[in-house]
């Protein structure tokens with residue numbers, strides 16, 4: 005725990021990528037393999053098991069210390085994080101190790117992860133649990149207690165990406181980073197053997213069920229590339245489903261989502277179709293709901309997710325489909341380094357033997373030579389009619405790489421749907437934003453019997469810069485009408501432009517609509533609350549983007 | 560009638576006809592210490608400790624003032640007044656006021672943690688204790704300055720190829736860091752102009768600190784690689800920082816105890832170092848004075864008020880003009 009704590013403090017105290025990699029390297033050079041394997045899994049967000057809730061920790065603390073409830077709450081209100089509040093209170097009560105520059109023996113990370121924490125999680129008796137927890141806390145100082153509490157509650161976060169962890173491993177062990185990246189794909193056990201496998205410099209056989217790391221695209225934004233030549237680019241629709249890889253090897257089929265979740269059992273009809281592929285084939289594509297050959301909104305697909313058992317009714321109501329984009333392995337050979345043009349030809353060949361209405365090859369859209377970026381824009385503007393969320397641009401010559409690279413793949417989404425809404429509630433954020441009001445609820449106008457009232461319709465957390473967040477935070481504190489718990493209701497004065505990816509009708513929401521991925525585009529200080537949009541406008545938007553299901557069914 | 564009360568001009572002792580740390584100009588002021596929210600310009604006459612006087616003259620210019628020794632009793636109006644060490648910064652004092660049978664002590668700002676740059680806190684028994692409450696939440700608990708200084712020293716040494724800038728209060732905190740660091744090194748530290756003058760006043764009073772040099776006195780080709788630089792918080796992200804290439808930055812303050820506070824201000828690193836009493840020190844001190852009545856002046860007064868009341872003390876509040884934050888947040 006000592007080394008891991010040092011690593012955490014260093015990662016936490018810098019924003020520089022280089023320094024983060026240095027800290028990681030220093031850790032991997034010193035840490036025993038048995039701890040390093042856990043560190044990799046924790047840092048890359050693979051360990052998120054919740055053994056106890058924050059509430060459990062708090063209750064245990066109050067039980068053993070007899071600490072006044074209200075004093076805990078006052079402290080928590082100031083800190084905004086239970087794990088941190090407890091670590092500071094234990095330090096203040098001098099119940100735990102103090103930072104006195106003394107070297108103390110400390111249990112290695114793997115012992116915490118494999119024995120101490122799981123044993124604690126098994127205790128059901130509250131007194132026994134509280135006693136055990138205090139025993140564990142006593143061994144540590146405040147910084148370490150913070151980390152332990154986060155590990156117990158499955159809430160450990162620190163600002164490093166998987167990419168940085170892999171880069172550090174690669175530099176320490178001399179292993180190619182895309183090898184490590186590939187070996188890390190899919191579920192991983194925290195064993196010494198695994199760690200050795202990840203960093204082994206021998207080019208190893210693939211684990212048979214494993215997908216390749218996904219190739220990703222950069223956002224096109226408002227690029228103005230004078231030299232853009234349509235003939236160098238494959239254009240495709242960007243569908244809003246689940247980006248997936250289909251692995252057909254030996255006599256099995258596996259389907260993996262981009263989130264590295266195995267979804268084979270969730271889509272039995274696709275699995276059955278893919279059994280017809282030749283063994284030694286890996287495809288990249290999008291899992292969608294496909295009705296009469298047409299891609300359905302993401303909301304439909306959502307109804308199929310997270311189920312291991314799929315009922316016959318669901319199979320019928322939300323039939324899955326697969327739109328194939330790419331072929332990564334063919335006849336047992338890894339062909340990712342070949343140009344996209346070649347891989348597309350092979351993709352056609354790979355699917356030639358299959359005739360299932362559920363499988364489609366993503367069409368290549370063509371712009372005639374000499375077409376300009378304006379033509380590209382006009383093609384993109386037809387995305388919604390084509391049931392897509394935008395365009396993909398793939399350089400015909402590009403290999404299938406790990407991650408993203410400028411100049412290979414671009415995604416060019418349609419403008420997000422937007423509405424102007426009024427800020428009506430705010431709530432403090434968590435973690436490092438605990439002292440700031442950063443969770444916002446927005447409302448639209450609703451006409452009711454000649455009256456206009458504001459109805460909440462979306463929550464959004466992101467989109468403002470730090471300066472705006474600070475300004476808004478101070479405005480919120482001065483314009484609170486009422487507090488209920490952590491939420492403040494506000495004078496309806498501030499208007500924000502919100503963007504979102506999708507909109508649909510919903511009976512579960514007071515407003516009657518649900519939006520997908522809402523985010524703040526701009527603070528419209530130029531607008532009065534009365535200028536904000538109404539639910540009526542939102543419903544028009546809904547009509548324009550998502551043709552009603554009923555209309556589709558009847559010709 | 561109570562011996563000290565709040566008026567629009569400041570805390571006023573009618574029996575002695577003087578004010579303690581008034582926020583507006585008055586005839587007679589007794590000054591606890593020279594931080595700007597406690598020592599303000601324009602009063603007719605100032606009493607302060609000998610340690611405070613040179614700092615007071617530096618900050619306020621030409622003033623009528625009289626220096627006193629710690630513990631020296633002097634008559635003001637119908638009261639006996641004496642100043643007792645508060646352990647906050649050089650020259651800082653608590654004000655003891657005796658009138659007939661009644662003894663009050665006003666703490667000003669204070670701390671109990673050891674500080675090599677000023678005299679240690681003295682417990683002064685009294686009937687009524689007027690305490691600050693800047694860090695009056697149980698989450699605030701200080702380690703010794705020696706431990707924090709060691710962390711600061713290690714952080715500085717970890718980057719021999721970059722300048723290391725620590726932002727801190729120019730009066731008190733900067734000198735404390737310079738004094739604590741003498742345990743680990745004898746290297747020269749570069750300082751911002753605001754820190755320099757005050758440090759020289761400390762030196763003149765025989766406070767042992769690392770040698771210092773003005774940043775502006777460095778040769779124009781000097782790259783500050785591996786140097787430690789002390790600067791006031793106002794220097795952070797100001798044009799002044801252009802002088803330093805790729806520095807690592809840290810902030811030294813009690814507020815750095817909470818991770819969120821550290822992040823919000825954009826400092827990479829926080830060192831928990833405060834010139835105020837932490838929760839345990841506040842409670843210990845209030846108990847040790849034996850006071851039956853406690854007044855709280857500034858800071859997180861509501862939490863401490865409730866806590867002390869539950870312990871059976873009489874607790875009242877003085878609405879003062881002193882900064883709640885005590886040190887820059």
Ligand SMILES: [Zn+2]
Pocket residue numbers: 592594597647668885
């Ligand atoms: Zn002060």
